[in-house]
Amino acid sequence: AFPPNHQGYHDFAEVTSELRRTVSEHPDIARMSSIGASHEGRDLWLLSIGTPGPDVPEVLFTCSQHAREHLTTEMCLRIVERFTDGYGTDPDITRVVDGRVIHVVPVVNPDGKEYDIATGQFRSWRKNRQGQGTDLNRNWGHQWGCCGGSSGSPGSSTYRGAAAFSAPETARVRDFVASRVVGGEQRITAHIDWHTYSELVLWPYGYTYAETGPGLTARDARVFATLGRQLAATNGYTPMQASGLYITDGSIDDWMWAAHGIWSYTFEMYPRGAGGGGFYPPDSVIERETARNDEAVDLLLSYADCVPRVIGETC
Numbered sequence: 001a002f003p004p005n006h007q008g009y010h011d012f013a014e015v016t017s018e019l020r021r022t023v024s025e026h027p028d029i030a031r032m033s034s035i036g037a038s039h040e041g042r043d044l045w046l047l048s049i050g051t052p053g054p055d056v057p058e059v060l061f062t063c064s065q066h067a068r069e070h071l072t073t074e075m076c077l078r079i080v081e082r083f084t085d086g087y088g089t090d091p092d093i094t095r096v097v098d099g100r101v102i103h104v105v106p107v108v109n110p111d112g113k114e115y116d117i118a119t120g121q122f123r124s125w126r127k128n129r130q131g132q133g134t135d136l137n138r139n140w141g142h143q144w145g146c147c148g149g150s151s152g153s154p155g156s157s158t159y160r161g162a163a164a165f166s167a168p169e170t171a172r173v174r175d176f177v178a179s180r181v182v183g184g185e186q187r188i189t190a191h192i193d194w195h196t197y198s199e200l201v202l203w204p205y206g207y208t209y210a211e212t213g214p215g216l217t218a219r220d221a222r223v224f225a226t227l228g229r230q231l232a233a234t235n236g237y238t239p240m241q242a243s244g245l246y247i248t249d250g251s252i253d254d255w256m257w258a259a260h261g262i263w264s265y266t267f268e269m270y271p272r273g274a275g276g277g278g279f280y281p282p283d284s285v286i287e288r289e290t291a292r293n294d295e296a297v298d299l300l301l302s303y304a305d306c307v308p309r310v311i312g313e314t315c
């Protein structure tokens with residue numbers, strides 16, 4: 001259970017019932033499915049909004065790869081709530097849902113999330129619960145373990161796992177993303193992976209300081225940076241290439257881009273610094289700090305038909 005002043009956060013059971021309620025109230029536009037199970041057997045829930053089709057761009061939001069970053073689960077729940085409750089009444093929301101498919105995985109790491117709160121006191125847990133724990137955001141398969149941006153020691157907080165996708169949680173998200181390749185084309189065009197904290201908008205690659213790399217041209221870098229800065233202008237976060245923070249290898253955004261050409265961003269949410277509660281701000285900030293990203297979410301969705309439009313290209 002969440003400690004006092006954090007009761008407004010959703011634990012895994014509450015996330016599950018919230019998603020069930022959403023699909024029961026909006027069966028016309030929302031579907032709930034499990035993309036597989038975590039190491040301890042919890043369902044990895046996927047909530048999809050909108051009707052797929054050959055000309056319907058899809059956008060993916062993933063939350064809570066890191067156990068203690070509970071505010072991100074709330075961010076994903078807000079996205080689910082906003083694009084379902086607003087449908088048919090809010091014309092902007094209705095237009096978005098009629099023209100996009102929105103996929104949300106609110107809890108990529110349910111075992112870690114539950115472990116973090118199991119005693120009623122936060123444990124500052126980050127990883128999944130396989131062995132001593134794998135850092136899921138070091139377990140993805142592009143340049144896995146290449147560059148000093150992760151650890152090979154099982155006890156480390158950035159342990160990359162025994163192999164790329166050794167964690168069932170990353171493997172199942174990988175499989176889901178692969179399943180959106182329809183007729184040889186990846187329908188997911190854009191993605192945000194939500195984290196806390198530092199108030200940053202980050203883009204690939206994380207494994208190298210170079211702005212370009214295999215599969216990421218100077219033009220791609222310009223698209224990433226241009227949209228990244230526009231996203232950051234909506235919420236006051238600081239935009240930069242991910243490696244500008246520090247080098248990471250095996251992170252989700254590098255894989256989304258390199259393996260599928262998905263315009264993938266990592267958002268580090270509130271707070272900006274260790275004041276403000278670090279990983280554990282009180283529930284009183286949830287509304288403000290998730291609403292703060294509504295405009296960024298809407299902007300990403302608006303470009304999803306042709307992200308390079310942000311630099312004046314046509315698709």
Ligand code: 0X9
Binds near residue numbers: 253
């Ligand atoms: O280290 C991480 O995985 C992220 N920071 S956190 O405090 N949430 O753990 C930052 C990842 C930045 N690098 C990439 N996104 N590639």
Ligand code: ZN
Binds near residue numbers: 069195
């Ligand atoms: Zn994180």
